[in-house]
Amino acid sequence: MSRIRVGIIGCGAVAQILHLPTLYQLSDLFEVTAICDLSDKVLAGVGDAWGIAARQRDYKDLLALDTVDAVLIANPNVYHAEVAIAALAAGLHVLVEKPMCITLEENDAVIAAQASAGKIVQVGTMRRYAPAFIEACRIVQGMDDIRLAKAHDIIGRNSLVIDPTSRVIKADDIPQSVSESLRRRQDEQIRAAIGDAPDALKTAYNMMLGLSTHDSSAMRELLGMPKRVLHAAQRRGGRSMTAVFDYGDFLCLFSTGADNIPRYDTYLAIYGENRVLRVDYDTPFVRNLPITLSITETRDGLSKTESVTHPGWGDAFTEEWRAFHNSLVSGEPAKASPQDFRQDLLLYREMIQHMAQEAGLPA
Numbered sequence: 001m002s003r004i005r006v007g008i009i010g011c012g013a014v015a016q017i018l019h020l021p022t023l024y025q026l027s028d029l030f031e032v033t034a035i036c037d038l039s040d041k042v043l044a045g046v047g048d049a050w051g052i053a054a055r056q057r058d059y060k061d062l063l064a065l066d067t068v069d070a071v072l073i074a075n076p077n078v079y080h081a082e083v084a085i086a087a088l089a090a091g092l093h094v095l096v097e098k099p100m101c102i103t104l105e106e107n108d109a110v111i112a113a114q115a116s117a118g119k120i121v122q123v124g125t126m127r128r129y130a131p132a133f134i135e136a137c138r139i140v141q142g143m144d145d146i147r148l149a150k151a152h153d154i155i156g157r158n159s160l161v162i163d164p165t166s167r168v169i170k171a172d173d174i175p176q177s178v179s180e181s182l183r184r185r186q187d188e189q190i191r192a193a194i195g196d197a198p199d200a201l202k203t204a205y206n207m208m209l210g211l212s213t214h215d216s217s218a219m220r221e222l223l224g225m226p227k228r229v230l231h232a233a234q235r236r237g238g239r240s241m242t243a244v245f246d247y248g249d250f251l252c253l254f255s256t257g258a259d260n261i262p263r264y265d266t267y268l269a270i271y272g273e274n275r276v277l278r279v280d281y282d283t284p285f286v287r288n289l290p291i292t293l294s295i296t297e298t299r300d301g302l303s304k305t306e307s308v309t310h311p312g313w314g315d316a317f318t319e320e321w322r323a324f325h326n327s328l329v330s331g332e333p334a335k336a337s338p339q340d341f342r343q344d345l346l347l348y349r350e351m352i353q354h355m356a357q358e359a360g361l362p363a
């Protein structure tokens with residue numbers, strides 16, 4: 001059990017740039033024994049580059065191998081729940097990229113499948129495993145004077161960072177009919193989640209699942225689940241949004257957006273009476289970039305001290321995989337569990353209701 005045999009389902013950008021190098025770095029803990037992708041080109045390129053002989057086009061064939069203990073699910077979001085449920089039924093542990101799924105029904109089905117399989121399921125919100133974030137959580141537990149919090153995430157399109165810094169073998173040999181059925185399935189699932197909403201709300205929901213889940217799940221780990229959503233609105237066709245979460249004694253301002261500037265403007269901040277904490281993240285697509293914890297405080301009300309801590313070299317993805325390994329060995333459930341992800345979906349449902357009201361639509 002100490003060296004886990006991993007099968008990767010979906011071998012695109014995130015698997016090639018982040019997970020495969022991380023698993024190679026952690027080769028005392030993990031061995032990639034099989035890969036699956038719809039694209040023959042990706043299977044051949046990734047399999048040859050990383051010396052992986054078992055290559056499957058259908059994930060069910062990978063799940064049937066007796067050389068796999070756990071799967072990484074890194075194919076498009078619409079398939080995550082289906083594959084996770086099948087992997088659990090096959091007796092495998094699961095690390096599933098975020099978002100774990102699109103609808104609450106899928107979420108509940110994963111929870112039920114996990115309960116009957118008795119296996120670990122961890123959701124890939126890796127920022128929550130960064131040492132700077134964990135230190136912030138420790139400090140926040142002792143703060144009883146929080147007056148404001150912020151979760152801010154404005155990023156440039158991933159390709160602005162990926163194209164100049166990585167070589168990705170692309171699945172450009174997949175028939176167009178497959179891409180069209182993927183789009184149709186995505187539309188159906190988003191409609192199942194939020195109803196027959198205008199395109200801007202569908203885009204906003206997709207942004208929440210794709211990007212905001214990093215921020216909302218970290219916010220919940222830092223501060224707990226808010227009492228309610230006070231405000232949520234979107235602009236620019238759903239690609240830019242704000243929300244205000246009510247924590248009773250304080251509010252958390254939430255903003256998410258994407259633009260064309262090749263940078264990450266991404267942080268969580270907690271404002272206390274005498275101390276402000278801030279965790280800053282950079283793009284995950286360049287490995288090992290520092291994630292820092294800044295503290296501004298006063299001890300005497302006269303002077304101010306500022307510190308910026310980078311608790312050590314290492315990547316959030318590396319810490320995510322170490323945590324997964326610990327859970328597999330100890331049997332302790334992952335903190336980024338399916339039950340935990342459900343809280344994000346509940347928040348997004350409430351945010352969408354506010355967005356619909358704000359746009360004059362029936363909530």
Ligand SMILES: NC(=O)c1ccc[n+]([C@@H]2O[C@H](COP(=O)([O-])OP(=O)(O)OC[C@H]3O[C@@H](n4cnc5c(N)ncnc54)[C@H](O)[C@@H]3O)[C@@H](O)[C@H]2O)c1
Pocket residue numbers: 009010011012013014015036037038039042057059074075076077079097098099124125126170171174210284
């Ligand atoms: N944790 C993070 O910060 C982070 C960052 C980016 C992406 N992601 C997540 O990772 C996942 C993959 O994103 P990506 O950017 O690598 O996408 P991508 O489009 O680059 O890669 C997806 C791969 O899955 C393959 N695929 C499609 N359908 C498949 C199927 N039915 N079975 C097997 N393979 C299939 C495609 O051929 C492609 O190679 C998404 O869920 C995304 O949300 C997470």
